[in-house]
Amino acid sequence: MADYRLSELATASGVSARNVRAYRERGLLDPPRREGRAAFYDDHHLAQLRTINELLGKGYTSAHILEFFESMRRGHNLADILGLQQALFGETVHPRERDGTGNVDPTDADVRRLVDRGLAQEDGGELQWRDARTADILAGVEDPRDYLKTMLRVSDGTAALLDDVAVAVVDALRAGVVERFGPKYVPMPDDMAELEQMVRDYRKLATRVIAVHLNTSLRRRLVQAMSDYTTDIIASEDDAASL
Structure with missing residues (x-):
């Protein structure tokens, strides 16, 4: 949080x-x-x-x-409210501390932009990635500067689109809760455990649905991009041979 x-x-x-x-x-x-x-x-x-x-x-x-x-x-008692709050906002994200972040210069301009976007943070002068898998990938790269630029391009190109996705997801989750409890219903203490579990499960399911759709679209687009890239190389070689 x-x-x-x-x-x-x-x-x-x-x-x-x-x-x-x-x-x-x-x-x-x-x-x-x-x-x-x-x-x-x-x-x-x-x-x-x-x-x-x-x-x-x-x-x-x-x-x-x-x-x-x-x-x-x-x-509602405090435990009910805190339980629902955790279900809504998810588990607290703790940055991953790894020796592998040492190959990234915290003062690099691209790194500063990634920090501004919330993808990384500094703690006591140490750079920490918000996602453990990011640290794993970059730790295996000798010079990660191209990787950092790609991360920024992805962030710049998708942030606004993903906010629209989030709006659609929240609307869908709200509709699910209303369908269960009815419109304008204020859940009573006895309902809080069910509501908490429902929100938590819906949130996880929404994340998985989006992940499946994104991976399917990425695979299709990457196959097309590689085909176009290979075609361009062959075409350029043919052009060079005809000179």
């Missing part, structure tokens, strides 16, 4: 830092996690802010929203 400082949460949610503080003071927003004097928010707070925005946009007052949140807090 991502961590946000106040300014980062404001940017991600579209709610000003001033309003975030106001929501927190009124009890609309749950308190952040404290580490010394630093305050850290997470995806749960981001979801809360988006819910607040949506309800305000539909004409609800702050008092109504607070009453709704308070009833939710009274109706």
